Structures are given as structure tokens and as C-alpha cells.
Amino acid sequence: MRPPRPPRALQTNPPAQSRAAGAPLAAERWRSACREGSGRVRPLAVEGAMVGGEAAAAVEELISGVRRATDFAEQFRSYSESEKQWKARMEFILRHLPDYRDPPDGGGRLDQLLSLSMVWANHLFLGCSYNKDLLDKVMEMADGIEVEDLPQFTTRSELMKKK
Numbered sequence: 001m002r003p004p005r006p007p008r009a010l011q012t013n014p015p016a017q018s019r020a021a022g023a024p025l026a027a028e029r030w031r032s033a034c035r036e037g038s039g040r041v042r043p044l045a046v047e048g049a050m051v052g053g054e055a056a057a058a059v060e061e062l063i064s065g066v067r068r069a070t071d072f073a074e075q076f077r078s079y080s081e082s083e084k085q086w087k088a089r090m091e092f093i094l095r096h097l098p099d100y101r102d103p104p105d106g107g108g109r110l111d112q113l114l115s116l117s118m119v120w121a122n123h124l125f126l127g128c129s130y131n132k133d134l135l136d137k138v139m140e141m142a143d144g145i146e147v148e149d150l151p152q153f154t155t156r157s158e159l160m161k162k163k
Contacts, residue, residue, distance in 0.1 A: 069094055076114055085125050088147045092117045096141060116141065127153035 073090045081089065093113060100113035120138040122128040124147065129135075 069097075073097075081121075082125075084147070084149075085121055088124070088145060089117045089121045091145050092120055092142055095145070124150060127151070129155075 070090070073093050076093065077086050077090070096113055096116075097110075100109045102108065102110050116138050119128075119130055119134060120142050123130065123135060123138070
């Protein structure tokens with residue numbers, strides 16, 4: 001089990017901006033890790049082959065981009081989440097982050113993604129129930145995310161049927 005994190009005010013590297021103001025910028029930094037200035041995705045190989053230092057540089061760049069994405073997502077971790085819950089929710093967030101970037105005027109798209117990730121995690125790990133349309137949406141978004149050893153829940157109506 002990991003040690004508890006200090007409150008944000010006591011962390012050694014407090015964010016320069018508030019979360020609401022900094023999230024779009026952080027998301028843009030994350031996306032720019034994978035793109036060139038022209039907006040095109042960088043090719044990892046020139047005509048299908050890399051030699052020596054080019055391959056090592058491409059691998060290092062890929063690892064660096066993954067680290068930045070993980071660091072960006074880490075700011076949204078709840079103190080009460082277990083490692084298993086966080087890993088699943090982080091995968092959900094990172095998978096859909098490009099589709100939920102905040103527009104320049106705000107808009108709260110990132111907040112919507114974080115809320116959807118919490119709905120999915122609460123349903124999966126805590127057995128919370130939500131509106132059918134909402135659950136259908138988050139389950140579709142989470143399609144393909146593998147989570148092992150999920151808890152099994154029995155509803156009140158299922159218990160009453162057994163009597």
C-alpha cells in the first residue's frame with residue numbers, strides 16, 4: 001500500500017494555476033508530446049526502418065510521452081482510490097482524453113470525462129447504480145479495458161427472489 005499523499009497545499013510542486021485553468025494547458029502539453037508543430041503525428045520510422053540512434057531516440061520520445069500522459073492524469077486521482085481502481089480509471093481517462101479536451105473558452109469537457117470515469121469506477125468497484133442510458137454510455141466507453149478480480153454484488157431484488 002502506498003503512503004498517503006499530502007494535501008495539495010503541502011505538496012512540493014504546487015500547480016502554478018488552478019486545476020480549472022491549468023487543465024486545458026496540461027492537456028495541450030500532453031497532446032503536443034505526440035505531435036510536431038505542424039499538427040501531424042511524427043513518423044516513428046523513415047520508410048519502414050530505423051538505424052541505431054534513431055530507434056533509441058524514438059523509443060525515448062515514446063517513453064517520455066507516456067510519462068507525461070501518466071503525470072497529467074495523476075492529478076485527478078482521488079485519495080481514497082485503491083491502486084487497482086486508479087489504474088482502471090486512469091486507462092479510461094487516457095483513452096478518451098483526446099476526445100474530451102476543453103475548448104479555448106472553457107466548456108468543462110475534461111470535467112465531463114472525469115465524471116464519466118467516476119461513474120464507471122463506482123459502478124464497477126462499488127456496485128453503484130445509475131440511469132440506464134448513462135451506464136450504457138460509460139460501459140461502451142470502457143469496452144476493452146480489462147479489470148481483474150472485480151467484486152460481485154447482489155441487489156436487494158435478487159436477494160428477495162431467493163427467499
